[in-house]
Amino acid sequence: MRGLSRRALFASTAAGAGTALLPTATARAKPKPKPKPTAGCASYRADYHFTVPDQWKNDPQRPVWIDGEYHCYYLYNAGYLDGAEGTAWRLATSTDLVSFTDRGIAVPKDTTVNGDVWSGSAVVDTGNTAGFGAGAVVALVTMSPGGGTDHQEQFLYYSTDGGRSFRNHGTDPVLANPGVIDFRDPKVIRDDDHDRWVMALAERTKVGFYHSADLKSWTYTGGFVKDGIGVLECPDLFRITADDGSAKWVLGVSADGTRSGQPNTYAYWTGSFDGGGFTADSAEPQWLDHGWDWYAAVTFEKRDPAGTLDPAARYALGWLNNWAYAHTTPTIDCDGFNGTDSIVREVTLKKAASGGYYLASRPVAALDAYVTRTVNLGDLTVDGTRPLDHTGVSYELTTEITWSQLLGAGVQLRRSPDGVRHIDAGVYGDYAFLNRRGTVQPDAGGTRQESHTPFDASAGRVRLRILVDRTSVEMFVDDGRYVHSAEVFPYLVDNRLALFTIGGTAVFRNTVIREFAV
Numbered sequence: 001m002r003g004l005s006r007r008a009l010f011a012s013t014a015a016g017a018g019t020a021l022l023p024t025a026t027a028r029a030k031p032k033p034k035p036k037p038t039a040g041c042a043s044y045r046a047d048y049h050f051t052v053p054d055q056w057k058n059d060p061q062r063p064v065w066i067d068g069e070y071h072c073y074y075l076y077n078a079g080y081l082d083g084a085e086g087t088a089w090r091l092a093t094s095t096d097l098v099s100f101t102d103r104g105i106a107v108p109k110d111t112t113v114n115g116d117v118w119s120g121s122a123v124v125d126t127g128n129t130a131g132f133g134a135g136a137v138v139a140l141v142t143m144s145p146g147g148g149t150d151h152q153e154q155f156l157y158y159s160t161d162g163g164r165s166f167r168n169h170g171t172d173p174v175l176a177n178p179g180v181i182d183f184r185d186p187k188v189i190r191d192d193d194h195d196r197w198v199m200a201l202a203e204r205t206k207v208g209f210y211h212s213a214d215l216k217s218w219t220y221t222g223g224f225v226k227d228g229i230g231v232l233e234c235p236d237l238f239r240i241t242a243d244d245g246s247a248k249w250v251l252g253v254s255a256d257g258t259r260s261g262q263p264n265t266y267a268y269w270t271g272s273f274d275g276g277g278f279t280a281d282s283a284e285p286q287w288l289d290h291g292w293d294w295y296a297a298v299t300f301e302k303r304d305p306a307g308t309l310d311p312a313a314r315y316a317l318g319w320l321n322n323w324a325y326a327h328t329t330p331t332i333d334c335d336g337f338n339g340t341d342s343i344v345r346e347v348t349l350k351k352a353a354s355g356g357y358y359l360a361s362r363p364v365a366a367l368d369a370y371v372t373r374t375v376n377l378g379d380l381t382v383d384g385t386r387p388l389d390h391t392g393v394s395y396e397l398t399t400e401i402t403w404s405q406l407l408g409a410g411v412q413l414r415r416s417p418d419g420v421r422h423i424d425a426g427v428y429g430d431y432a433f434l435n436r437r438g439t440v441q442p443d444a445g446g447t448r449q450e451s452h453t454p455f456d457a458s459a460g461r462v463r464l465r466i467l468v469d470r471t472s473v474e475m476f477v478d479d480g481r482y483v484h485s486a487e488v489f490p491y492l493v494d495n496r497l498a499l500f501t502i503g504g505t506a507v508f509r510n511t512v513i514r515e516f517a518v
Helices: 331-336 365-370
Strands: 053-059 064-066 069-077 088-094 101-107 120-125 135-143 151-158 182-190 196-202 206-212 218-226 233-241 247-254 266-273 278-280 297-304 307-319 345-351 357-363 370-382 384-388 395-402 408-415 421-426 429-435 450-454 460-469 472-477 482-489 496-502 505-517
Touching: 053 088, 053 297, 053 307, 064 120, 064 297, 101 135, 135 182, 182 233, 196 233, 218 278, 233 266, 233 297, 233 345, 247 278, 247 297, 266 357, 357 460, 357 472, 365 370, 370 384, 370 496, 395 408, 408 460, 421 460, 421 496, 429 472, 429 482, 450 482, 496 505
Parallel strands: 120 182, 233 307
Antiparallel strands: 053 069, 064 069, 069 088, 088 101, 120 135, 135 151, 182 196, 196 206, 206 218, 233 247, 247 266, 266 278, 297 307, 307 345, 345 357, 370 505, 384 496, 395 460, 395 505, 408 421, 408 496, 421 429, 429 450, 460 472, 472 482
16 A cells, blocks of 8 residues: 545534544645645654654554664655655664664665556575575565556566665566556465465455465465455565464455445455465455454564464554544644554464454563653542543553443543543443544534444453554454554543443442553
8 A cells, every 4th residue: 555645623612522633635635835844733643652853744564673773664754744656665673673873875766767666575584585685685565557546567676685675686576567457465485385475465356366476476376356445555464373272374455344334444365375376264354453443454473582473373563543634633833744654463363262262462562662651540449430640641440340130331531631532442341332422522513433343242351452542543343353453643631530330330340550661
């Protein structure tokens, strides 16, 4: 996927609940210059989430482990505020996936006749299969000579300095367009079983599979088709060991299921892969995030500091945004940038009691090392609304809510001093929810306000782990099978917190607030 640019003007009022920032045009419109950062404007830059240093970012590219650290590439537009189009790959490195060091442009744009660089993936060619040297980093990227989505092709860039800078391998594609619209986002993995490389490619409503011995010549082997969830983007393919010891393959895509009441995030299927084709356990996908803002997500290998691979876990991160309102954010005016990622998550595969498998997520463990303050509130009994004596705009809240008879319960996050504005997170009846309608937020159309996931109220309990930052909320329900991520833009004076119940009394047990500094 490619990053575009567009002017975003904002209209907000001091009228409380439901106030929305209003974009002046539809997503992916012709770019126009944007206002420069306002001097003295309060900062909306996240305290503990990754943000682009300036200008624009969208798709994260799958991070690669090189020389003891993760190389995290992402699409970056250096001319965003001036209305320029097109992206390069910018690089940040990290040893723990919480603190990142900016390394600048790695794959430049507009240095060949093919234009700017879109999404793809990088691999370490330890066996020198491509001929650039053992350990060379090879990136397969989508480019579209002439622009648009009707002539997308796959090109090769390579690095001989550990992934810090790349040069193009000629100007011809290594995988030419066969005459179709939407032919992009190559995800390359090593297939050790067949001693070759495998590529998963987004081809409108199909994921195509290809193989190669040298990363330069590719042969089509089959495809996986899924209609009804929009144009498929940013495919993902990996093998993982489940908690019952079974080895399973997972195929993922970024997709839009909103027309059928499904999320607009990362859809996935568990199944089997024979080196040429994927067979799903079920025709319908599961979703790794059920909120509105976790798009272009990638998963990647989990390694310890020595580089040892964990076959039973992966990491994942997504772009905290949505193409429906991608250019609507106060960070443009106040901080001169637009681009925030989710917290990195550890993902494991679990066997469901009812049969089948699902992915469960939790925030990366290294976040614990950045805790600056812990507030233990213990067990709190709530009947109605109970404000807490805590203020803050970025923190983590964990609690286990228990009850005997209840309609709903949860937390009012980023609550205004008068209690009018807030973000609600919790459970009600047979669903868990995250509702941003009551605060400033980007969805002017009103169709992306509250996200739902299934919940069994008969359990009489739910555990919530909620990450709050200046422009985001991420809620992990119970074991993390269901996660809700949402962009939010509360006024910075909205820093209160309250617990609530509906139709009964509940005890919020082991309630803890943690604050971070990165």
